[in-house]
Amino acid sequence: MTLVVDRAPPGIRAWPARRLRLGALAALALVAWFGTLEYRELFVPDEGRYAEIAREMASGGDWIVPHLDGLRYLEKPPLQYWASATIFRLLGEDEWTARLWPALTGFLGVLAVFLTGSRLFGRRAGLLAALLAASTLEYVVLSQVLTLDMGLTLFLSAAVFSFLLAQRAGVDAARRRAWMLGAWTMMGLAVLSKGLIGVVLPALALAAYVAVERDASVLRRLHWVPGLAVLVALTLPWFAAVQWRVPEFFDFFFVHEHVARFALPDHHRPGPWYYFIGIFALGAAPWTALYAAAVYRGATRAPEPAQVLNAPRFLALYALVVVVFFSASKSKLPAYILPIFPALALLGGRELAVRGSCALRAALVSLAAAALLLAASAFALPPVEWRAELAGGVAHYAPWMLAAAAVALVAAWSAQRLVGRRLRAMAIAAAGALGAQLLLVNGAQVFADGFSTERLMLEVERRWGALDRDVPFYSVELYDQTLPLHLGRTLTLVDYRDELDLGLRLQPDGALDLGAFRRAWTGAAQAYAVMRPARFAVERAGGLPMTVLAQDARYVIVARDAPQLADGRTRPSAVW
Numbered sequence: 163m164t165l166v167v168d169r170a171p172p173g174i175r176a177w178p179a180r181r182l183r184l185g186a187l188a189a190l191a192l193v194a195w196f197g198t199l200e201y202r203e204l205f206v207p208d209e210g211r212y213a214e215i216a217r218e219m220a221s222g223g224d225w226i227v228p229h230l231d232g233l234r235y236l237e238k239p240p241l242q243y244w245a246s247a248t249i250f251r252l253l254g255e256d257e258w259t260a261r262l263w264p265a266l267t268g269f270l271g272v273l274a275v276f277l278t279g280s281r282l283f284g285r286r287a288g289l290l291a292a293l294l295a296a297s298t299l300e301y302v303v304l305s306q307v308l309t310l311d312m313g314l315t316l317f318l319s320a321a322v323f324s325f326l327l328a329q330r331a332g333v334d335a336a337r338r339r340a341w342m343l344g345a346w347t348m349m350g351l352a353v354l355s356k357g358l359i360g361v362v363l364p365a366l367a368l369a370a371y372v373a374v375e376r377d378a379s380v381l382r383r384l385h386w387v388p389g390l391a392v393l394v395a396l397t398l399p400w401f402a403a404v405q406w407r408v409p410e411f412f413d414f415f416f417v418h419e420h421v422a423r424f425a426l427p428d429h430h431r432p433g434p435w436y437y438f439i440g441i442f443a444l445g446a447a448p449w450t451a452l453y454a455a456a457v458y459r460g461a462t463r464a465p466e467p468a469q470v471l472n473a474p475r476f477l478a479l480y481a482l483v484v485v486v487f488f489s490a491s492k493s494k495l496p497a498y499i500l501p502i503f504p505a506l507a508l509l510g511g512r513e514l515a516v517r518g519s520c521a522l523r524a525a526l527v528s529l530a531a532a533a534l535l536l537a538a539s540a541f542a543l544p545p546v547e548w549r550a551e552l553a554g555g556v557a558h559y560a561p562w563m564l565a566a567a568a569v570a571l572v573a574a575w576s577a578q579r580l581v582g583r584r585l586r587a588m589a590i591a592a593a594g595a596l597g598a599q600l601l602l603v604n605g606a607q608v609f610a611d612g613f614s615t616e617r618l619m620l621e622v623e624r625r626w627g628a629l630d631r632d633v634p635f636y637s638v639e640l641y642d643q644t645l646p647l648h649l650g651r652t653l654t655l656v657d658y659r660d661e662l663d664l665g666l667r668l669q670p671d672g673a674l675d676l677g678a679f680r681r682a683w684t685g686a687a688q689a690y691a692v693m694r695p696a697r698f699a700v701e702r703a704g705g706l707p708m709t710v711l712a713q714d715a716r717y718v719i720v721a722r723d724a725p726q727l728a729d730g731r732t733r734p735s736a737v738w
Contacts, residue, residue, distance in 0.1 A: 194596065226240075230661075233668070270316055276289060276292035294449055297591075300446070317349070326477075366483045446503070525591065537567035576594075656678075
């Protein structure tokens with residue numbers, strides 16, 4: 163009798179152990195990417211604002227016209243609000259679900275970098291590019307923070323990548339049309355994420371490429387008619403619906419929020435012309451030098467033979483156009499140049515694949531240098547708080563910085579021992595950089611008392627139980643975007659406008675002046691309010707009846723009369 167031994171198929175027998183290790187490393191990174199989203203409280207202003215808009219939408223609000231504190235809020239388009247409101251309905255409301263959309267779009271952006279890099283420059287370059295994207299400081303931080311920028315970055319990058327894939331040599335007409343329609347679709351989603359910038363930036367990059375190459379033939383391969391039809395079909399319905407319901411929309415959204423924001427200093431976000439040079443140097447860490455070299459080589463290197471379009475040059479010009487465009491703007495914020503980093507990761511991955519160990523060694527030196535600089539910065543933190551919001555947090559943040567520096571240094575040391583195995587070495591370096599960056603992000607929880615009202619509301623509930631939702635709650639001379647989240651309700655504004663100015667112009671009875679507030683407060687059987695300590699001192703000195711429910715360095719929460727609790731009543735936990 164012959165004993166037959168089953169043998170594993172050759173593909174399984176030959177499966178390299180290093181792939182299993184890389185897979186385990188990727189799984190660990192994935193858990194870290196999504197697993198720490200709930201560790202930090204939601205901070206003002208952006209995280210509280212965008213979570214509250216989605217909460218109001220999900221809790222029976224208007225899905226066409228976004229609202230903040232019950233007032234129409236039209237600064238940005240609705241795509242992320244729709245996504246987050248849907249997530250809230252499916253999974254509930256907390257920090258994890260509030261941040262899930264930027265984390266998900268950030269992860270999909272890394273995947274898009276890998277797939278695009280593999281097709282344009284080879285599989286090794288695609289893997290290296292994905293590792294770079296997943297360990298670039300600004301990209302990682304803004305995938306963990308609730309803003310609108312990561313969604314915009316995904317769709318802008320997908321539009322640029324689809325365009326480049328459509329323009330490859332050897333692509334047949336049907337696939338070129340499909341890729342180009344994908345590019346137009348992604349631009350439409352970018353517009354719905356943050357406005358006209360979703361079309362303006364790709365158009366400027368294409369114009370710069372045509373001018374530099376002196377070749378307009380690419381303009382004939384854009385499938386203008388079906389592409390524009392897709393773009394209009396995606397974007398026009400929402401713009402038309404809002405314009406029909408809010409006639410002031412066009413002037414506010416297009417003139418005030420686009421043209422005036424770019425051309426005038428009215429939005430109070432100034433910065434010198436070199437502002438984004440510094441932001442790039444920090445945001446690209448620890449791969450700043452690699453990215454700068456990759457942009458230079460991409461912009462200056464001649465195209466490869468038989469290529470229809472010089473992809474490295476287009477990516478370099480796209481990154482430069484984004485930086486120059488926002489440098490010319492009168493309104494500047496660090497997140498504005500986030501869309502360049504997927505493109506830079508592609509160029510960096512190609513650089514590592516082409517130049518081999520030389521480029522890798524330089525990248526590891528950069529990682530080690532960044533870690534040492536971070537450690538030195540931890541010891542150089544000022545002993546005195548320079549902003550009230552940071553009170554009590556600076557000294558506690560230093561250990562997080564030192565831990566992050568240690569992780570990055572260990573990764574750099576481990577990777578340099580494997581520099582001959584580029585992919586494994588880069589995976590270790592990227593994992594260390596990602597771990598360090600997540601430590602820096604989550605360590606920001608030490609500043610929570612200055613940027614969130616969660617602990618203040620927990621103190622109210624600990625002492626007094628849940629506040630009556632039917633009793634008016636006034637927000638006096640301030641609007642903290644995180645407070646409605648913890649209350650699960652909107653507030654009545656008193657002597658405050660700022661970002662809610664349009665909504666108050668459309669709904670003048672949505673706020674009170676101080677005199678009306680005092681009359682309403684005095685005549686009410688019960689009422690709640692939040693105010694700053696200075697305002698509280700003035701009102702108390704003026705004889706306004708108030709019982710302090712809780713207070714911290716920033717706010718005092720008061721009731722007209724002390725809330726009455728029934729004996730044995732269970733005090734519920736906070737909403738968030």
